[in-house]
Amino acid sequence: MRCGRLSLLCLLLLVAGPAHGADGKPAGTLRGVFTADPPTLDPAQATDTTSSAVIRQIFDTLVELDDRLQPGPALAERWTVSPDQRVYTFVLRAGVKFQNGRPMRAADVKFSFERAARGKRPWVFEKISGAPAFIKGQAGAIAGIRVVDERTVELKLDAPFAPFLFLMAYDAASIVPREETERLGLAFATRPVGSGAFRLKEWRRDDRVVLEAFPEHFRGAPGLERVVFRIIPAEITRFNDFKAGNLDVSDIPTGHCRAVKADPSLKGQVAIWPTLGTHAIRFNVEQPPFNDRRMRLAVAHAIDPTGIVDGLLEGCVIAGKGILPPSLPGYNPKVTAPRFNRERARQLLAEAGHPGGRGLPPITYHFNTGDLNQRIAELLQAQLREVGLTLELRRLDWAAHIKVVDEGAVTMFRQGWIADYPDPENFVTVLFHSRNVGAAGNTSRYRNPELDRLLDQADAMPAGPARTKIYQDAEQRLLDDGLWITLYHYASRALIRSTVKGLERSPLSTAPEFLAPLRKVKIE
Amino acid sequence: MSELIEPAARRVLALVPVLIGVSLLVFALTAVGLGDPARAMLGQRADPELVQQIRRDYALDQPVHVRYATWMGRLVRGDLGTSYHQQRPVAEVIAERLPATVHLALAATAVAVVVGLAAGVVAALRPGRLLDHALMTAAVLGISTPVFWLGMMLSLLFAVWLDWLPVSGYGDGAWANLVLPALTLGAIHTGTIARMTRSSLLEVVRQEYIQAARAKGLAEWRVVAKHALRNALIPVVTVIGIGLADLLVGAPLTETVFAWPGLGRMLVAAVGQRDLPVVMGAVLIFAVIYVLANLLVDLAYLVIDPRIGRAR
Numbered sequence: 001m002r003c004g005r006l007s008l009l010c011l012l013l014l015v016a017g018p019a020h021g022a023d024g025k026p027a028g029t030l031r032g033v034f035t036a037d038p039p040t041l042d043p044a045q046a047t048d049t050t051s052s053a054v055i056r057q058i059f060d061t062l063v064e065l066d067d068r069l070q071p072g073p074a075l076a077e078r079w080t081v082s083p084d085q086r087v088y089t090f091v092l093r094a095g096v097k098f099q100n101g102r103p104m105r106a107a108d109v110k111f112s113f114e115r116a117a118r119g120k121r122p123w124v125f126e127k128i129s130g131a132p133a134f135i136k137g138q139a140g141a142i143a144g145i146r147v148v149d150e151r152t153v154e155l156k157l158d159a160p161f162a163p164f165l166f167l168m169a170y171d172a173a174s175i176v177p178r179e180e181t182e183r184l185g186l187a188f189a190t191r192p193v194g195s196g197a198f199r200l201k202e203w204r205r206d207d208r209v210v211l212e213a214f215p216e217h218f219r220g221a222p223g224l225e226r227v228v229f230r231i232i233p234a235e236i237t238r239f240n241d242f243k244a245g246n247l248d249v250s251d252i253p254t255g256h257c258r259a260v261k262a263d264p265s266l267k268g269q270v271a272i273w274p275t276l277g278t279h280a281i282r283f284n285v286e287q288p289p290f291n292d293r294r295m296r297l298a299v300a301h302a303i304d305p306t307g308i309v310d311g312l313l314e315g316c317v318i319a320g321k322g323i324l325p326p327s328l329p330g331y332n333p334k335v336t337a338p339r340f341n342r343e344r345a346r347q348l349l350a351e352a353g354h355p356g357g358r359g360l361p362p363i364t365y366h367f368n369t370g371d372l373n374q375r376i377a378e379l380l381q382a383q384l385r386e387v388g389l390t391l392e393l394r395r396l397d398w399a400a401h402i403k404v405v406d407e408g409a410v411t412m413f414r415q416g417w418i419a420d421y422p423d424p425e426n427f428v429t430v431l432f433h434s435r436n437v438g439a440a441g442n443t444s445r446y447r448n449p450e451l452d453r454l455l456d457q458a459d460a461m462p463a464g465p466a467r468t469k470i471y472q473d474a475e476q477r478l479l480d481d482g483l484w485i486t487l488y489h490y491a492s493r494a495l496i497r498s499t500v501k502g503l504e505r506s507p508l509s510t511a512p513e514f515l516a517p518l519r520k521v522k523i524e
Numbered sequence: 525m526s527e528l529i530e531p532a533a534r535r536v537l538a539l540v541p542v543l544i545g546v547s548l549l550v551f552a553l554t555a556v557g558l559g560d561p562a563r564a565m566l567g568q569r570a571d572p573e574l575v576q577q578i579r580r581d582y583a584l585d586q587p588v589h590v591r592y593a594t595w596m597g598r599l600v601r602g603d604l605g606t607s608y609h610q611q612r613p614v615a616e617v618i619a620e621r622l623p624a625t626v627h628l629a630l631a632a633t634a635v636a637v638v639v640g641l642a643a644g645v646v647a648a649l650r651p652g653r654l655l656d657h658a659l660m661t662a663a664v665l666g667i668s669t670p671v672f673w674l675g676m677m678l679s680l681l682f683a684v685w686l687d688w689l690p691v692s693g694y695g696d697g698a699w700a701n702l703v704l705p706a707l708t709l710g711a712i713h714t715g716t717i718a719r720m721t722r723s724s725l726l727e728v729v730r731q732e733y734i735q736a737a738r739a740k741g742l743a744e745w746r747v748v749a750k751h752a753l754r755n756a757l758i759p760v761v762t763v764i765g766i767g768l769a770d771l772l773v774g775a776p777l778t779e780t781v782f783a784w785p786g787l788g789r790m791l792v793a794a795v796g797q798r799d800l801p802v803v804m805g806a807v808l809i810f811a812v813i814y815v816l817a818n819l820l821v822d823l824a825y826l827v828i829d830p831r832i833g834r835a836r
Contacts, residue, residue, distance in 0.1 A: 400559040402559075440570065
């Protein structure tokens with residue numbers, strides 16, 4: 001009888017086989033999770049990380065970044081850059097098929113870029129010659145995109161832009177089949193057709209997104225047969241679902257980092273890695289009292305970020321000084337920022353004409369809703385009280401917060417920034433160039449023609465130490481001016497089941513919405 | 525039958541001014557509320573020109589009264605508009621959440637009615653005894669326990685530790701997925717129904733006709749079931765009806781804890797995204813649900829006690 005049971009077990013194991021097919025066919029299901037439903041799966045319309053996480057699996061881009069953030073071939077098998085760094089010529093792979101069976105051609109690149117340029121992220125394409133006029137509706141096509149032949153497309157820039165290849169790896173630059181976008185119209189956002197390693201199988205709103213392998217992907221079939229993204233808004237529910245074995249990947253709930261790391265049942269399943277993002281405090285420099293540099297520096301010296309990093313976040317983020325996160329190419333380990341020093345803060349307040357905070361009305365600190373943001377704000381309030389500054393907390397939901405911040409109706413506010421692509425330009429220029437004042441990124445409303453000139457110069461330089469040096473100098477200047485107080489740099493805190501192999505932990509990935517290419521993942 | 529048709533028609537007619545009032549109120553609130561739908565659509569790094577273009581495309585640059593008139597014009601033609609965020613018809617967005625919401629609301633109501641009525645009747649039959657106190661304490665706990673906390677505790681116990689039920693998700697409507705959300709959501713209404721049933725039944729059993737029924741030698745269960753409960757049910761039906769309406773318009777906290785894809789989560793997300801067409805559409809549907817629930821309560825009165833209809 002015992003022998004019979006064993007035989008049955010063996011038979012079952014043989015029938016079930018290994019988690020991924022021995023014949024190389026996709027096998028197994030990855031069970032991931034999102035915190036919210038993706039609003040759209042159309043690359044031209046997405047603006048959020050959840051949508052991007054799915055779009056990256058369904059669509060391909062010309063170039064893709066590896067886990068070291070180096071651009072490598074994707075739909076483009078190779079490319080050349082002209083000596084003046086203004087013309088990029090991409091040669092497309094032969095035999096790439098869209099999920100509707102139609103081969104991809106160079107004309108699809110032109111169509112996709114022009115379609116997306118008039119979508120929600122036009123800035124991805126604005127460096128291409130003629131794109132600004134096209135985006136504004138003043139031209140019928142982007143002059144700088146030329147289809148050379150069936151497999152070659154040439155992109156001409158107005159000026160050199162070193163991170164341009166990163167833009168070509170961005171999900172907004174995904175290649176879409178024209179006929180499907182025209183046939184489906186707005187419904188393309190819910191029935192996307194790309195050339196990616198996975199295609200959309202099912203999307204049950206607020207419940208789950210299911211992808212299935214696209215066996216005809218140009219790199220061959222992916223390792224997984226299916227990917228199921230559950231939509232679970234409560235972080236503690238996601239954690240319980242992971243513990244119950246219902247998820248393969250999830251995030252670590254706020255305040256549970258230390259406990260999770262010490263939990264023997266989760267041993268080998270906790271992953272923490274730096275991501276390209278910074279949680280900071282900014283000031284509106286157009287309004288008193290923070291139009292005075294001494295006031296900004298006084299606040300910077302009065303804040304002790306260790307209470308946040310080690311206390312609230314249990315050391316599971318990265319302590320920081322500068323604007324650029326440590327894992328960003330171009331990071332300057334020697335950057336200096338005002339240190340926690342209450343005496344210096346009091347001295348600066350006195351120099352600004354407000355000894356002990358006298359004569360100053362309460363300062364309003366704006367932040368967006370979230371328990372962590374609330375707790376950080378309360379800690380800041382207590383720390384600033386020590387030097388005589390009264391902080392009034394103003395908590396708004398995200399939509400209201402960005403509106404008042406964009407319009408400059410704030411004095412001191414929270415800013416989180418996660419890189420779109422791994423280049424210092426995406427921090428320093430976007431966040432501080434005067435042409436970006438307001439919604440485009442410069443919410444400090446800082447205007448400095450000298451800094452603008454330097455940043456314009458760096459933006460147009462080829463990648464290299466000279467360019468990096470300009471951004472680092474600019475960063476130091478901004479910190480010396482007290483324009484940015486880094487509280488910490490982000491880290492992804494994830495639970496990854498030990499059976500999941502090949503999941504890249506790119507600094508551009510954020511838990512639980514991984515942007516990593518899931519085609520490389522296998523379940524063992 | 526005519527006794528049923530007239531109040532039903534009156535209620536349906538009353539729906540029109542209610543909907544106009546509700547829509548005006550919500551439109552006014554969205555107009556004075558902070559946040560710009562166009563800006564909210566574009567994420568953190570937004571092109572200011574694109575923000576303005578979207579405002580023009582969605583007529584957000586028009587005065588509020590013009591926008592309201594346009595929206596009303598569409599509504600009269602049966603069009604709830606298009607979601608800003610999802611770029612799909614609002615009716616479709618709401619319709620796909622309805623099955624999960626109805627499923628959960630009916631299950632939670634069933635839990636509340638069965639358990640609440642039973643507890644209320646048992647407590648009323650043993651007034652002042654230990655069982656009465658125990659049941660009423662449980663009822664008060666059910667009413668006062670925060671839904672979020674109760675949901676988490678039930679989930680930990682039955683899903684994580686005992687592994688009897690799923691932690692979360694709709695599971696295509698499988699009953700196992702429904703149990704914990706229904707118990708959590710039903711707890712408040714169970715308590716309310718139990719307390720209402722008890723007090724109402726205690727009042728009725730003191731009436732002379734109940735004493736007469738007992739004097740005729742009828743068994744106690746028959747006295748309660750056939751004579752007392754029927755009359756005690758009228759206020760209870762009101763509570764059940766309004767409770768059902770409450771549940772049908774979604775339960776954001778329960779839906780969040782159990783990742784249930786219902787109307788409550790949808791509305792909360794739409795408010796956060798300033799997706800005004802979805803907010804307006806959802807609020808209108810909710811108003812209709814409330815009015816219809818009231819209508820059903822009125823009709824239930826007539827069925828329970830036909831004298832109410834004759835008195836009208």
